[in-house]
Amino acid sequence: MYIKKILLLIVLVGLIIGGVFAYNVYDAIFAPNTKFNNPEAHVYIKSDASIADVSKMLEPLLNNTxxxxxxxxxxxxVSNIKGGKYVITKGMNNNDIVNSLRSNNIPVKVSFNNQETLASLAGRISAQIEPDSLTLLSLFNEDDFFKSNGFNDDTKIAMFLPNSYEFFWNTSAEKFRERMLKEYNRFWNDERKSKAKAQGLTPNEVVALSSIVHKETAKIDERPRVAGLYLNRLKKGMKLQADPTVIFALKKHSGNFDLVIKRVLYKDLELDSPYNTYKYRGVPPGPITMPDISAINAVLNPEKHDYIYMVANVENFGYHKFAKSGAQHNRNKAQYIRWINSQNINR
Structure with missing residues (x-):
């Protein structure tokens, strides 16, 4: 009888120990282990992260690290950490958290537009994916890659078509650059190349002219008319005489692209730069900014008209007044100059 009691006691103790162990195992694996209040938390894990880095990153999000x-x-x-963006939802247990971090790398939206330089583009992209701006800029400045794909220092920026794209956050600088080339080649299909040829332009020249159209007007519905005007000038052998190209030339000459220039002065027109379309005929050697797709489409599908002059419309701000003759343009220009002088805009 005494032995039976001892055996029974041993069994009971074993069951208790087993129960406690099972509970601890269950609690460690399947019990909720999040302490944030939002529906979900986003975790960005670097490509070279260690388990200590991951633990430190998760510490503010978990009840029990x-x-x-x-x-x-x-x-x-621990030995299979992968970089990327991951989601932890409220109430997740450790098992689900590990599964998510191991296999649920989700893409991010990368968007960019209106960049004037590769340096500013690198800064914009580095804020959205893992590579830093210096790494990106170094890749953007590799001449061999761009030269082998039909670009030079002036036209490199034309390869980066502004839009929103899906990338994994841990995409490398090399993979980003390769993807942009693929997007460029996909955009410039046979139909668009044929339209460019019909205007007497190469794809890179289309982007360069589009950048002027983009800078001249923010009104998408006016861009085909502005594009038609500049194409008329090119066909007539006239200089484009676009103020935005002079502003870009001044910035490039000074090395300061943060320079704010609200008014182009007559002395500015004398700057000897291939981007100064008051001094040199034809399309500038490269884009003066990264044009919107709407501006590119405007050059490829311009409005048909006989306008060769335009000036800002002070009666309908944001738009322009167009003219077919110098006399008509001078009347429009005089109205604009009176207005700008009344605003005391000297530079």
């Missing part, structure tokens, strides 16, 4: 670490070790995540 140690239990997470135990499950991470048991499931082999």
């Amino acid at each position: 140690q239990s997470f670490m135990k499950v991470a070790e048991r499931k082999g995540y």
